[in-house]
Amino acid sequence: MAKADGPRIHTAKRDQLEWRTVHLDGTIAADHRARVLWTVVERLDLSAFYGEIRSRGETAGRPATDPKILLTLWLYATTDGVGSGRELERLCSQDDGYRWICGGVPVNYHTLNDFRIEHGAKLDQLLVQVLAALTHQGLVTLERVAQDGMRVRADAGAASFRREPTLVEHQQAARTHVEQLKQALTEDPGAKLRVQEAARERAARDRLARLDRALAEMPLVVEVKRRNRTRKDKKCSVPRVSTTDPESRVMKMPDGGFRPAYNVQLATDTRSRVIVGVLVTNLGTDLPQMLPMLDDIRRRTGKQPGEHLVDGGYINLKAITEADARGVTVYAPPMNPATPRAPGARARHPDSTAVAQWRRRMERADAQQIYKQRAATAETINADLRHWRTLDRFAVRGVEKARCQVLLNVLAHDLERWHDLVAA
Numbered sequence: 299m300a301k302a303d304g305p306r307i308h309t310a311k312r313d314q315l316e317w318r319t320v321h322l323d324g325t326i327a328a329d330h331r332a333r334v335l336w337t338v339v340e341r342l343d344l345s346a347f348y349g350e351i352r353s354r355g356e357t358a359g360r361p362a363t364d365p366k367i368l369l370t371l372w373l374y375a376t377t378d379g380v381g382s383g384r385e386l387e388r389l390c391s392q393d394d395g396y397r398w399i400c401g402g403v404p405v406n407y408h409t410l411n412d413f414r415i416e417h418g419a420k421l422d423q424l425l426v427q428v429l430a431a432l433t434h435q436g437l438v439t440l441e442r443v444a445q446d447g448m449r450v451r452a453d454a455g456a457a458s459f460r461r462e463p464t465l466v467e468h469q470q471a472a473r474t475h476v477e478q479l480k481q482a483l484t485e486d487p488g489a490k491l492r493v494q495e496a497a498r499e500r501a502a503r504d505r506l507a508r509l510d511r512a513l514a515e516m517p518l519v520v521e522v523k524r525r526n527r528t529r530k531d532k533k534c535s536v537p538r539v540s541t542t543d544p545e546s547r548v549m550k551m552p553d554g555g556f557r558p559a560y561n562v563q564l565a566t567d568t569r570s571r572v573i574v575g576v577l578v579t580n581l582g583t584d585l586p587q588m589l590p591m592l593d594d595i596r597r598r599t600g601k602q603p604g605e606h607l608v609d610g611g612y613i614n615l616k617a618i619t620e621a622d623a624r625g626v627t628v629y630a631p632p633m634n635p636a637t638p639r640a641p642g643a644r645a646r647h648p649d650s651t652a653v654a655q656w657r658r659r660m661e662r663a664d665a666q667q668i669y670k671q672r673a674a675t676a677e678t679i680n681a682d683l684r685h686w687r688t689l690d691r692f693a694v695r696g697v698e699k700a701r702c703q704v705l706l707n708v709l710a711h712d713l714e715r716w717h718d719l720v721a722a
Contacts, residue, residue, distance in 0.1 A: 322397065322398060322401065322402070323398070325394040325397065325398060326394050326395055326398050330395060330398075331374065331377060331395065332370075332374055332395040332396070332398050332399050333398075334714075334717050335370050335373050335374050335377075335710075335713060335714075336366075336370050336399060338713045338716060338717060339366055339369055339370050339373070339713075340366070341431075342424055342427055342428070343427060344365055344366060344369070344424075346420045346423065347365035347369070347417065347420055348365060351365075363403060363405060363409055364403065365413070367399060367400060367401070367403055367405070368405070368409065368410065368413040369413075370399050371386060371390065371396065371399055371400070371405070371410065372386075372410070372413070372414055372706050373706065373709060373710045373713065374395065374396065374399060374710075375389070375396075375688075376687055376688055376706050376707055376710040377687070377710050377714065379686055379687055379688060380688070381688030381693045381703070382407075382693060383407035383408075383410040383411040383414070383693075384407045386407065386410050387405060387406055387407040387410060390405050414694070414702055414703065414706065415694055415698075415699045415702050417702070418698055418699075418701055418702045418705065421702060421705040421706065421709065422705060424705075424709060425576070425598065425705060425708060425709055425712070426597075426598050428709065428712050428713065428716065429572070429574055429598050429599050429712070430599070431716070432570070432572055432712070432716060432719075433599060435720075437570050437572070437716070437719045437720075438567050438569075438570050438572050438574065438599075439567070439569060439570075440567060440574065440595070440599060440601060440602075440603045440604065441568075441569065441603070441604045441605065442567070442568045442569065442603065442604060442605040442607065442668070442671065443565050443566065443567055443568065443574060443575070443595065443603035443605070443606055443607065444565065444566050444568050444606075444607040444608075444671060444672040444675045444676035445563065445564070445565045445566075445575070445587075445588065445591050445606065445607065445608050445612070445672075445676060446563075446564060446566075446608075446609065446672070446676035446677055446680050447561055447562060447563045447564075447584045447587060447611075447680075448552075448561075448562050448564075448680045448684060448689070449549045449550070449551050449552070449559040449560070449561055449562075449582075450559055450560050450562050450684070450689050450690070450691065450692055450700075451551070451557055451558070451559050451690070451691040451692065452540075452543050452546035452557075452558040452559050452560055452691075452692055452695070452700075453542070453543055453691070453692050453693060453694065453695050454540045454542040454543035454546050454558040454695070455542065455558070456548070456556075456557060456558060458540040458541050458542040458543075458558075459538035459539060459540050459541075459548070459558075460512070460538055460539065460540075460541055461536050461537070461538055462513070462516050462537070462539075465509060465512050465513050465516070465539065465541070466513070468509055468541070469506065469509040469510065469513060472502060472505050472506040472509055473506055475502045476499065476502045476503055476506055480499060508541055508542070508544065509541060511544040511545075512539040512540065512541050512544040513539075514544070515539045515544040515545060516537060516539050519537040519538070519539055519547075520537045522581075540558055542695070543558065543695040543696065545580055545695075545696050545697050546558040546559065546560060546580060546695075547559070547560075547580045547581075547582055548582075549561065549582040550582065559582075560578055560579070560580055560692065560697065560700050561578070561579045561580065561581055561582060561583075561584070561587075562577075562578055562689065562700075562704055563575070563576070563577035563578070563579070563584070563587050563590075563591055564576060564577075564676065564679065564680060564683075564708070565591050565594075565595055565603075565676070566675045566676050566679050567603075568607070568671045568672075568674075568675045570715065570719060571675060571679065571715060572712050572715050572716075572719075573679065573708045573711055573712055574595050574598060574599060574603075575591050575594045575595040575598065576594065576701075576704060576705060576708050577590055577591055577594055578697055578700050578701040578704055579697070580697060583611070584608075584609075584611040584612050585611065585612065585613075585614055586614065586617075587612060588606070588608055588612045588614065588617045588621065588628075589617050589620055589621070592606065592621060592624065592626060602624050602625060602626050603626060604625075604626070604627065605626070605627045605628075605629060605668070606621060606626050606627070606628050606629070607629045607630070607668070607669060607671060607672035607676070608628065608629075608630045608672070609630065609631065609672065610630065610631045610633070612630060613630050613631075613633055615649070615650070615653050618630075618652055618653055618656050619650045619652045619653060621652075622651075622652030622655070622656075623652070627659075628656055629659075629660070629665060629668055629669045629672070630656070630660070630669070631660065631669070632656075632657055632660050632661075679711070682711075683707050683711065687707050687710070687711075688703065688707060689703075689704065689707055
């Protein structure tokens with residue numbers, strides 16, 4: 299009881315229950331990014347996502363989570379730099395933007411993670427839709443496109459790579475372990491122990507499946523090693539494959555180190571800064587990636603770019619000749635051979651007309667100014683996706699799943715650019 303002359307104050311009482319009334323639509327501003335992404339996603343044709351839902355009519359089973367919610371959640375999370383399904387589940391209950399997108403629909407990380415990796419073809423078609431709309435509105439012209447690649451760290455450690463004899467040994471041990479667990483599961487009379495043994499058997503089967511995939515990847519690694527072996531470098535490192543992510547390859551990273559990674563190739567329209575081409579490969583070189591990118595751009599947009607800007611890592615004389623035959627003008631820095639030909643000596647491989655034109659073109663000052671746009675577009679966008687989005691390291695394993703994560707990044711970027719370009 300307070301003294302007669304003491305201060306009267308309200309003290310904290312944290313053991314009481316409170317009932318709060320929340321108007322969900324009023325928790326975020328009218329121009330909030332969550333609203334912007336939801337509005338743009340509503341314009342897309344998501345019939346392919348809804349067509350696979352098995353909960354229909356009076357069929358037994360719980361209703362499915364709206365694909366529009368799951369897609370918008372991942373796009374919004376990507377713009378926030380969130381790549382973890384568990385972290386996204388937490389935000390859906392604590393952050394106003396994510397809660398607004400959910401609209402009272404509960405989500406868990408299993409549903410979120412499954413959605414991210416199971417709809418690669420549908421995400422690819424959504425990107426085609428977005429590019430078609432941008433092209434139809436005249437926001438993307440493909441007059442000039444810049445291509446650049448980046449090595450993204452795979453979800454695997456360097457210590458997970460094994461030689462073929464080690465993989466075979468581990469495979470045999472894993473197969474024996476699975477058989478032992480199956481036998482123990484059959485002979486177990488107790489229900490509790492049966493559940494534990496079943497969990498161990500699933501884990502052993504998963505490990506055996508990873509080892510099988512690793513051995514299946516070994517011939518591809520051996521072939522790449524054989525092709526890359528030069529006359530001067532007769533000693534070649536022993537081929538190894540990761541047991542964690544068999545499709546990943548050890549690549550040279552931007553800091554000069556070598557780590558498991560994937561090679562992500564992106565092509566950007568220089569005028570609108572919209573990404574128009576996406577490739578994900580486990581090849582550690584950019585040399586053969588120019589023509590596949592031109593094919594990908596044509597598949598997505600229906601036409602080839604007028605001018606294609608690439609750096610020195612893409613210089614392939616046959617590719618330059620083929621691109622010229624398709625009507626694409628290539629801008630790339632000229633090669634500086636380590637041992638230039640003597641005056642009057644004949645070239646070992648004479649230049650084609652397209653290659654000769656490319657060499658003369660890159661000597662002009664105007665062509666050099668055009669080439670500078672490559673770094674100002676492709677490299678800056680790649681850096682943005684790496685440092686501020688989720689492409690600093692893959693959260694999934696395998697080329698196809700990695701491609702799904704990249705497509706979500708590209709869709710989030712292009713949808714934001716679409717909104718900004720229309721607003722401008």
